[in-house]
Amino acid sequence: MSTVDFATAVAQEEAYLQKLHPTPDDIPGCMKIFDDFLSCNITVNQIRSLYRYGQRAECGHKWEDFKFCMSITNLHPEERRNVWIRRRAEWWAHRRLSQSSEDIWEIRKEPLQNWPPATPTCDANAETIA
Incomplete structure (x- = not known):
């Protein structure tokens, strides 16, 4: 958290x-925002949402x-x-402060100790199984 x-x-x-x-020219215009709304409702996006999340895409926002x-x-x-x-x-x-389906693991502050584990080396004098 x-x-x-x-x-x-x-x-x-x-x-x-x-x-x-x-x-001010860098913020999206109302037509771009309206296009985003329309594209949210197209069939492909709705089917993708059904497949991924089991429900239709929420486009109200x-x-x-x-x-x-x-x-x-x-x-x-x-001002705009x-x-x-x-x-x-x-x-x-x-969005940052609320729970998300992407919240699976806690972010580590430091790497794990002794990870990855040491790989055993082959001893040249060890017997081999024929």
Whole structure:
């Protein structure tokens, strides 16, 4: 389990996203987000989700992203970028701090001692079985 609290995780994600999307032109437009929603619903993706997880793909969050994008279109470009980054940072922070199907092992802080085990060497004088 992570030792980072939610506010710290959001701040870390915001810093990363600020670098990843340095200008307002770098954030995705509403049509790109709408395309992501539509592609989530196509048959191939739904079948893949059924195969992998035993249920249809959940696309509601992509629709919410599109509605959010449409709601911020009247903001100044830099303000729109900051609002979009804040929302994505919160999403990533929730994802990082919540349980996931990928949470199988704890991350090691240091390597295992004596791993891999030593391989026994062949003794040239040892008897061989014919």
